[in-house]
Amino acid sequence: MTRNDRKIQFREALREAMVEEMQRDEKIFLMGEEVAYYNGAYKVSQGMLDLFGPKRVVDTPISETGFAGLGVGAAMYGLRPIIEFMSWSFCLVAADQIINNAPKMLYMSGGQFGVPIVFRGNNGAGGQLGTTHSWCVESMFAQVPGLKLAIPSTPREAKGLLKTAIRDNDPVFFLESERMLGMGARGDKDFSRYLHGGKWAPPSEEEDDDFLIPFGKANLVKTGADCTIVTAGRPLHFALEAAEALEEDGIDVEVIDCRTYRPLDIDTIVKSVRKTNYCVVVDQSWPFASIASEIAMQIYERAMDDLDNKVIRVTNDDVAAPYSKKLEQAMLPHARKIIDAVRAVTYNT
Amino acid sequence: MTTATGQNTQTQAKTDGGYPDAATQLDAVRLKQYLGRMMLIRRFEERTMQSYMQGKIGGFCHIYIGQEAVAVGSIAATRPDDPIITAYRDHGHALARDMDPRHCMAEMFGKITGCAKGKGGSMHLFDKPNHMYGGHAIVGGQCPLGVGLAWGIHYLKEPKVCLCYLGDGALNQGAFHESMNLAAIWNLPIIFVVENNMYSMGTSIERGTSMAHDLSVKAKAYGIRYAECDGLDFRAVYNCFKHEVDRTRPTEGDQESGDGPAFINVVTYRYQGHSMSDPQKYRTREEVQQKQADDPITRMAEWLIDDGHATQEEIDELDQQAKEQAIASVRYAEESDEPELDELYTDVFSEPFEPYKTGEPPLMMREAEDQ
Ligand SMILES: Cc1ncc(C[n+]2csc(CCOP(=O)(O)OP(=O)(O)O)c2C)c(N)n1
Numbered sequence A: 001m002t003r004n005d006r007k008i009q010f011r012e013a014l015r016e017a018m019v020e021e022m023q024r025d026e027k028i029f030l031m032g033e034e035v036a037y038y039n040g041a042y043k044v045s046q047g048m049l050d051l052f053g054p055k056r057v058v059d060t061p062i063s064e065t066g067f068a069g070l071g072v073g074a075a076m077y078g079l080r081p082i083i084e085f086m087s088w089s090f091c092l093v094a095a096d097q098i099i100n101n102a103p104k105m106l107y108m109s110g111g112q113f114g115v116p117i118v119f120r121g122n123n124g125a126g127g128q129l130g131t132t133h134s135w136c137v138e139s140m141f142a143q144v145p146g147l148k149l150a151i152p153s154t155p156r157e158a159k160g161l162l163k164t165a166i167r168d169n170d171p172v173f174f175l176e177s178e179r180m181l182g183m184g185a186r187g188d189k190d191f192s193r194y195l196h197g198g199k200w201a202p203p204s205e206e207e208d209d210d211f212l213i214p215f216g217k218a219n220l221v222k223t224g225a226d227c228t229i230v231t232a233g234r235p236l237h238f239a240l241e242a243a244e245a246l247e248e249d250g251i252d253v254e255v256i257d258c259r260t261y262r263p264l265d266i267d268t269i270v271k272s273v274r275k276t277n278y279c280v281v282v283d284q285s286w287p288f289a290s291i292a293s294e295i296a297m298q299i300y301e302r303a304m305d306d307l308d309n310k311v312i313r314v315t316n317d318d319v320a321a322p323y324s325k326k327l328e329q330a331m332l333p334h335a336r337k338i339i340d341a342v343r344a345v346t347y348n349t
Numbered sequence B: 001m002t003t004a005t006g007q008n009t010q011t012q013a014k015t016d017g018g019y020p021d022a023a024t025q026l027d028a029v030r031l032k033q034y035l036g037r038m039m040l041i042r043r044f045e046e047r048t049m050q051s052y053m054q055g056k057i058g059g060f061c062h063i064y065i066g067q068e069a070v071a072v073g074s075i076a077a078t079r080p081d082d083p084i085i086t087a088y089r090d091h092g093h094a095l096a097r098d099m100d101p102r103h104c105m106a107e108m109f110g111k112i113t114g115c116a117k118g119k120g121g122s123m124h125l126f127d128k129p130n131h132m133y134g135g136h137a138i139v140g141g142q143c144p145l146g147v148g149l150a151w152g153i154h155y156l157k158e159p160k161v162c163l164c165y166l167g168d169g170a171l172n173q174g175a176f177h178e179s180m181n182l183a184a185i186w187n188l189p190i191i192f193v194v195e196n197n198m199y200s201m202g203t204s205i206e207r208g209t210s211m212a213h214d215l216s217v218k219a220k221a222y223g224i225r226y227a228e229c230d231g232l233d234f235r236a237v238y239n240c241f242k243h244e245v246d247r248t249r250p251t252e253g254d255q256e257s258g259d260g261p262a263f264i265n266v267v268t269y270r271y272q273g274h275s276m277s278d279p280q281k282y283r284t285r286e287e288v289q290q291k292q293a294d295d296p297i298t299r300m301a302e303w304l305i306d307d308g309h310a311t312q313e314e315i316d317e318l319d320q321q322a323k324e325q326a327i328a329s330v331r332y333a334e335e336s337d338e339p340e341l342d343e344l345y346t347d348v349f350s351e352p353f354e355p356y357k358t359g360e361p362p363l364m365m366r367e368a369e370d371q
């Protein structure tokens, strides 16, 4: 089977990554709410209980502080936990464990205790879930030194990045999206034509049993001459949709998928901006003190003289996520907003 | 034993009297060693306070004086590779677990020779070679970590027990309750050791904790075994822990064996203020004096003399050694270097990328490897 023929959903790609890694290393276990007997609240871990048994695929009670902290302790002890949050929105009750203990243990112990752990789950608006359930945690958590933050954008990225996350010896926050878990079910139809040619499907284990996508290396998804769009995760698809529309108007954008915000591959971003002289950053979290602001600032620090306009940020609106479908759509980044931003920044209004 | 649902069936309280007097099985050499360790903690803490007042130690600093029998008595009942974890009042546990007092003092002085190269400080003491998984300064935050250590033991089918220490104030943190529940449903080899010194800062346990007069209900609520002992008495602490640690310890390769988690209420008292800046308006001088009359070190010394395990001269000699070690630790800390500025960027990631750097392990680790 060639890569192009593979139709693999985002959730299956995540599962493949976990299964392959768990087969490789017995110290890895998956723990979280409903991951075992229920087969995963979102079916990411479907079938894994049967494969690995209840000692390695472990259902927890609804105790995020308890099981996130358990993961950190187990990682200090030498195990390699994968802790699933049903949604990153629910991780906030475990904040002390995930942002105090996990990323700072190595430092405050003077290098004695590292924490090789992956926290993963759905991030971002799931669709009319209201504000408590629609958190985008990347900007908030990217502030903390000592953790890595990965946001996959396709099934291929999901598998390659998650395998890397599991092998990493430092804490990794792995941000998936409920809205993308089914992506790939319809094959290429789910993806922009810029992702055709098999780029979105990962190799199976038979094709490549060591398929890793390194952290801190951004992916130049589409080359273009007129403006750079920087993003990661689900908004990548909005950016590519915008790119197709803009192409019809003769505006040729370059699109960068950061893959990881921590570490951030600023070199690739700056190189692109030096070429296009314009930049739009698309970030699905709030604008204040955000990833988008940080990337813009780093561009100013390194390539101020190469810019022919200010950097424009496309983010969530600075309000709580509303329930109303219409209001929610208005609040989130989408292709229309990106198109307008590119036009504005390149003086094509 | 536990039932299929992970419920402990034996939850009745054991009081001091109920335990076999295992301490009498200890030979004179070991008993003197434990007394010496308690004296070391006392003398070390006196020097800590002095150094703090001289401005040589910064930040928050919590003194262990009065509670020495808790750390020494409970750790005496463990094996050296049983993991322990505690809160920020951690100097006693570090020393009881054999951390070299020089590295401990140097850490508080913020020196490169400290156990964490001066990056952790008084409240965050770690000793990997001696299986001490840290002092943790967010009240209750160490409880889930302790459950994680016990999960590690369980997962790897090891014959070990985790001691997870907490203050009475931590009884009111959610992290503690989630931890008790997880330990119970999975029957993990962990003992929650409440160092009940009757106050969390200025809040007496009665004012802040429901059912303060009968903490056994906290354990019963989770189906966890309850025990209590007099924390001012080494012998009572040791006897209680010897019994409970042995019961909890699984046999190698059989993670279902062992009697599962326990919750031990160790009633103790801190003779000093909460931290170095505590005017102590919340308790009377008489109360403190009354507790000081029960001094755990005096009690143990008297017991050893009465039972013929030690002479007064030997005890004086132990105390003299403790004083000298404490003074030597201060001298060592004073003479040690501060960390180079490069250390700011080490130990952030175990696989560093720009701008981070790879660090040298602490001197303590390198010394342990050389042994
Ligand atoms: C979550 C949190 N809240 C508040 C504090 C501030 N604080 C530090 S120690 C302490 C009292 C804790 O008392 P207890 O648990 O009884 O321990 P003890 O000091 O008696 O050893 C408080 C309120 C903290 N460190 N962490």
Ligand SMILES: [Mg+2]
Pocket: B167, B168, B169, B195, B196, B197, B198, B199, B200, B201
């Ligand atoms: Mg207390």
